[in-house]
Amino acid sequence: MVFTLGLVVAEVFGGILGRSVALLNDAVHNLSDVPALGISYLAMRWAERPADSEKTYGYHRAGTLAAFTNAFVLVLLSLWLGYEAVQRFRSPVEVIEEWMIWTSVAALAVNGGITLALVRGRGDLNLRSILIHNFGDALSNIAIIIGAIVIGRTGAHWIDPLLGLAIGLLVLWSSIGILRESSHILLEGRPHDLQVEEVARAILTVEGIQEVHDVHLWSLGGGHNALSLHARVPDMHLDECERLLAAIKELASKRFHIEHTTVQLERAGLPAQSGYVMPEPAKK
DSSP states (O other): OHHHHHHHHHHHHHHHHHTOHHHHHHHHHHHTHHHHHHHHHHHHHHHTSOOOSSSTTOSTTHHHHHHHHHHHHHHHHHHHHHHHHHHHHHSOOOOOHHHHHHHHHHHHHHHHHHHHHHGGGTTSHHHHHHHHHHHHHHHHHHHHHHHHHHHHHHOOTTHHHHHHHHHHHHHHHHHHHHHHHHHHHHTTOOOTTOOHHHHHHHHHTSTTOOEEEEEEEEEEETTEEEEEEEEEEOSOOHHHHHHHHHHHHHHHHHHHOOOEEEEEEEETTSOOOOSOEESOOOOO
């Protein structure tokens, strides 16, 4: 965060002295990294905390909530950046290319370093939101450097607000994807790599299971998935019920990497109470 704050100060001075809206927009963009990095760091620490009497599933969604918050802020920020760029199209300002180039070179070194450091953690949604954010920063720095060179050779000062608008659109595009995925998890949507029918049919292969229904799949965040279902079985001893429960949980864990499975056993032959039977009673 110290490097990011230093980068923001440098880009603000560079943008003011160089009269570049692209640099100022990028400075505001980088300023949003400070709370984003702070929230994400706290979220990763919270996600490591064990479950307790109030957060019975643990704190795995802390990172997802941080990603959602960061993405929402960036969507608003990108709209503001777009508005400022349009205003500069209407009232062009002559920029100083040298300030644009050297400030962007320094910014590229910082953003590029952060991006490379986060590549290994791109599987985590929270870290991926920061990775995409900093990767977009690095691309915008490269674009500003190229734009400044073109402005210096052609005098086309409209390139500066065009770059500002492009940066805003890049932030908007990347943020909407994170916003969509994080909201899907917060709304307890089905993990994208799991199919309800596939899981149900697999559970029907467990000996003794005659029917499966009320199947629910959701993500706790951070790659931790959960499953709940009702399974109908014939009359049997309690020891046999325990064996079935263990077999279902083992199958869910080994085949689908589901860490938390809740099963309600019901006696077979009762009339169906659920309108969602998956996929059909097994033929014995």
